[in-house]
Amino acid sequence: MTNREYHADPAISKSDLDQIHRSPLHWQYRKAHPPEQTPALLVGSAVHKMILEPSGFADEFAVAPETDRRTKAGREAYQAFQESAAGKTVITPEIYRLCTDMAEALSHCQTARQLLTGGRAEQSFFWDDAHTGIRCKCRPDYLRDGFCVDYKTTQDASPEAFQKAAYRYRYPVQAYWYLHGLGKNGLSGLDFVFIAQEKEPPYAAAVYYADELFLQLGQQEAAADLETLAKCRSTGIYSGYPEEILPLTPPKFALRDLM
Template sequence: MTEQEYRQHPAVSRSDLWRLKDSPEKFKFYRENPVEPTQALIFGQLFHAVVLQPEQVQEMFAVAPDCDKRTKAGREEYAAFVESAQGKTVVTLEQMAEAQKMCDAVKRHTLASKLLGGVHEKEYLWTDEITGENCKCRADIVTKVGGMPLVVDLKTTTDASTAGFSREALRYGYGFQAAMYLEGVNKVTECEHNFVIIAIEKTQPYAVNVLLAPRQFVQHGYGTFRELIEIYHDCKQSGVWYGYNGKDNMLGELLLPSWME
């Protein structure tokens, strides 16, 4: 599938389920009212394409010319660019250069470069055995290194140090992602994989860290996956996409931080 075809496929994805952590009400709203991608998201997509799909970068992205739109010539040049860029994601020269520098840093990293082989940007579709819900994931890389089958994910970050990125992984649900991706890839391929993240910082010197998701990390994420897929299934069955006060509309309580308690 192309990325657009994958996004339009009706099966539920990791990013879909992660929205349920806020509330089913928000999940339903954003699914019916998709928002424009942020610049951070666009850059992440560009970086992934430069590393994993270099032959398709020109088909997917259009680099805006460095023209002075205050002048007639500049406005005409930019208008011609917009006309030619239909259907492509527009990025700047600076974004393209930055993505290429980060790609070069990943390829210079001995361990990370070994992980770049294998199948890139492949979709995996499966049915959850407990809820019967159709699920999907699109793995950055599925490969085998030293006889070990791996699902590899590229992540950009402000802090790729082991301690710093571990905190980020918990905050953004990377354990949940690891569990859901392994669930899908393992079922489709009938082979047990491990989950590895290539984390790269977005500022010079573009430091790289390669980190394995250990068993306990994935197990914790699997608990989150089971919780969210079952909430999704229940809401679909009932037609009730509830908000912050829960399915039974119960009164909540204000929280104190643990140090204050």
């Protein structure tokens, strides 16, 4: 199954859970109005392809030539390029250099290199949730013996910063969701690991694993999100934020400053 076919399938993914967690109204709107690919998403897709499936990079991406399209020769060269790149995603030479630089830097991280060797990338899995009956899906970045590997680009891959990013972007839900889905497909006993690589030179990388508490938190949040979706489908009501007037309490860090 291609990435496009996977995303077109209506089964519920981790990104769906994130939208439902924000509010069912946000999830419903996004389903009806799929977001367009932003420059940041384009870079992320290209980097993932270069890291996880380098041999297939040229099948999906085409690098635009550095031609002066103000000239006749430049316009003709670019036209020929467009014809040869039909069906592929066009990226700039700058994005391509970023991809190759990040891949080169990651190749020097022995742990990451071993985790991304001897397995298979981008496989799709589906299952039915036992409690709600909702059809679910996941598409791990990379599977190999004993490990489900997820590659993340980040501003800061240090332990303290990545821990904060993990909770901000609900990585516990992702780790649980993928391991649960794989288990439903007969692939159990795997450890979930994140390869975090910074997006700025020197493109430093670190590897983290999801511990038991991390997975328990993910399980709790994923179950709550599915229950919310099941209720919405039953009632036909996809609510937004709470309608009652809510207190606006200072955050904990601000309260510490008052002490």
